[in-house]
Structures are given as C-alpha cells and as structure tokens.
Amino acid sequence: MRLVVVGAGGRMGRMLIRAVAQAEGCTLTGAIEREGAEVLGQDAGVLAGLPALGVPVTDDPLAAFAATDGVLDFTAPAATVFYAELAAQARIVHVVGTTGLSEDDLAKLRAAAYHARIVRSGNMSLGVNLVAALVRRVAASLGPDFDIEILEMHHRHKVDAPSGTALLLGEAAAEGRGVDLAETRVSTRDGHTGARRPGDIGFATLRGGSVIGDHSVVFAGPAERITISHHAEDRALFASGAVRAALWANPKPPGLYSMTDVLGL
Numbered sequence: 001m002r003l004v005v006v007g008a009g010g011r012m013g014r015m016l017i018r019a020v021a022q023a024e025g026c027t028l029t030g031a032i033e034r035e036g037a038e039v040l041g042q043d044a045g046v047l048a049g050l051p052a053l054g055v056p057v058t059d060d061p062l063a064a065f066a067a068t069d070g071v072l073d074f075t076a077p078a079a080t081v082f083y084a085e086l087a088a089q090a091r092i093v094h095v096v097g098t099t100g101l102s103e104d105d106l107a108k109l110r111a112a113a114y115h116a117r118i119v120r121s122g123n124m125s126l127g128v129n130l131v132a133a134l135v136r137r138v139a140a141s142l143g144p145d146f147d148i149e150i151l152e153m154h155h156r157h158k159v160d161a162p163s164g165t166a167l168l169l170g171e172a173a174a175e176g177r178g179v180d181l182a183e184t185r186v187s188t189r190d191g192h193t194g195a196r197r198p199g200d201i202g203f204a205t206l207r208g209g210s211v212i213g214d215h216s217v218v219f220a221g222p223a224e225r226i227t228i229s230h231h232a233e234d235r236a237l238f239a240s241g242a243v244r245a246a247l248w249a250n251p252k253p254p255g256l257y258s259m260t261d262v263l264g265l
C-alpha cells in the first residue's frame with residue numbers, strides 16, 4: 001500500500017515515516033509539511049533517523065494525494081479537516097490520529113467519509129482500545145453509587161485537553177452507563193464547586209516533562225475503588241497502530257471507522 005505522511009516533521013510524523021518504511025507491504029510515497037516549514041526539502045528517511053528513502057518533504061499535498069492509496073495524519077484540527085476533504089476528492093484512505101477536533105470538525109470528517117475511508121481514533125494503540133472495552137463493561141456493571149473520574153498526564157508540549165484518549169475512555173464509560181457524555185462531562189473544577197453531582201464523569205489533566213501518555217479511569221464507590229490504567233512507553237505504538245488501520249481500511253468501502261472496527265473489538 002502506498003502511504004503519505006502529513007505533518008512529517010512532527011513528533012508523530014517522524015514515527016509514522018519509520019513505521020511505514022519498516023512495515024511489510026507499505027511504501028512511503030510522500031511526506032508533507034506546512035508551507036515554510038524548516039524541514040521542507042529534507043529526505044523523509046533522514047528526517048526520521050533512517051537511511052535516505054528518496055522521498056523529499058514537500059508542501060504540495062495535491063500531487064502526493066493523487067499518487068497514493070492512503071494518508072497518515074497526526075497534525076492539528078484545521079489541517080486534518082483540510083486533508084479529509086482532499087482524501088475524499090482522491091477517494092483514498094485517511095487515518096486520523098489528530099485530537100482536539102470540535103463538533104464542527106467532526107461533522108466535516110463525517111461528510112468527507114462519504115468518499116474517503118477514514119479511520120479516526122484518539123488513541124491508535126491496542127492496549128487503550130482494550131482498556132476502553134473494559135471500562136464500558138465495568139461502567140455497565142457498577143451502579144450509580146460508583147463515581148467515574150478520568151485522569152491523564154502528557155508531555156509539556158501537548159496543546160489540547162482533555163486528551164483524545166481521555167475523551168475516548170469517557171465515551172466508553174458513558175456508553176456503559178447508558179448516558180450522554182456531553183451532559184455528564186465535568187472537565188474543570190476550581191473554587192467553591194459544591195458537592196459532586198451524581199452521575200457526573202470527571203476529567204483531570206496533568207501536563208509536564210516528556211510523558212508520552214498516561215491514563216487512569218477511577219470507579220470510586222462507597223467502600224472500594226477500582227482503577228484501570230494504561231501507560232504508553234513509546235510513540236512507535238501509535239504509529240504501528242496507524243499503519244495497521246490503513247492496511248485494514250484499504251479494501252473497505254467509504255465510511256468513518258474507528259480502531260474498535262480495525263481491531264475487531
């Protein structure tokens with residue numbers, strides 16, 4: 001499968017180049033960065049710490065999308081919406097790892113998925129998606145006297161909160177409970193907040209250092225507490241999940257898919 005990496009100079013972009021170069025059955029056909037980026041013109045392989053691959057980083061997605069089967073995109077919301085529209089025009093696979101998308105952005109992705117095969121997930125790892133399945137089940141089993149709180153910590157450069165993974169886990173908890181996350185979500189507490197509202201799903205965000213991604217879901221009951229945690233130890237985990245998603249989506253009809261579909265969970 002021919003693949004293009006957008007946001008090639010980013011933390012995940014470099015990991016994605018490595019993952020494509022090392023994956024059986026995949027060829028890197030393009031590496032895209034934004035206009036004016038310092039890495040333009042560099043060889044994508046060298047950028048990712050590999051021998052040269054003969055693929056220069058460019059700011060021309062049109063040419064790259066016209067000659068590929070799929071795009072791996074861990075960039076920023078506005079960029080992802082733009083690339084989804086291009087992927088739809090080119091009728092290719094678009095794997096979206098970007099987090100922090102608004103409802104409006106998501107609506108645009110749903111529209112693009114009439115023509116593109118889009119796989120989107122706040123976390124491309126097998127472990128987190130298994131944890132989400134577990135959280136759904138635990139939330140469905142426990143009664144309303146168990147309060148649900150989600151804690152996450154990421155590196156100091158992360159720009160969105162709560163993380164895409166925290167929201168994915170929150171959605172799983174809400175689904176398990178049969179409630180709407182939008183109506184139960186509490187993402188900030190400060191000052192005199194009053195007592196916890198029954199049924200709320202709380203989010204707490206920590207940022208610092210080089211933490212790749214730590215998540216815990218706490219079910220706090222009257223006399224016991226269950227904590228389900230996941231700790232990412234290497235970004236390569238997300239990159240190999242993204243390549244797996246692209247290979248899975250390649251023969252599928254247009255649509256918006258998730259890692260739950262890819263992993264058959």
Ligand SMILES: NC(=O)C1=CN([C@@H]2O[C@H](COP(=O)(O)OP(=O)(O)OC[C@H]3O[C@@H](n4cnc5c(N)ncnc54)[C@H](OP(=O)(O)O)[C@@H]3O)[C@@H](O)[C@H]2O)C=CC1
Nearest residue numbers: 007010011012033034074075079097098099122123124238
């Ligand atoms: N779903 C998952 O499993 C995971 C998701 N993520 C998500 O992936 C995203 C990226 O994370 P990370 O790699 O750490 O961030 P970085 O900031 O390191 O990388 C993002 C890259 O995208 C580039 N970019 C921004 N806009 C465009 C554009 N229009 N065209 C081309 N390139 C563009 C940025 O360039 P510039 O610096 O010039 O803005 C930057 O190089 C985040 O949303 C993060 O939460 C991260 C890990 C796992």
Ligand SMILES: O=C(O)C1=N[C@H](C(=O)O)C[C@H](O)C1
Nearest residue numbers: 099122158163164165212213
């Ligand atoms: O920005 C990151 O780094 C990560 N983002 C994703 C998220 O928002 O959950 C996934 C992972 O935790 C790393």
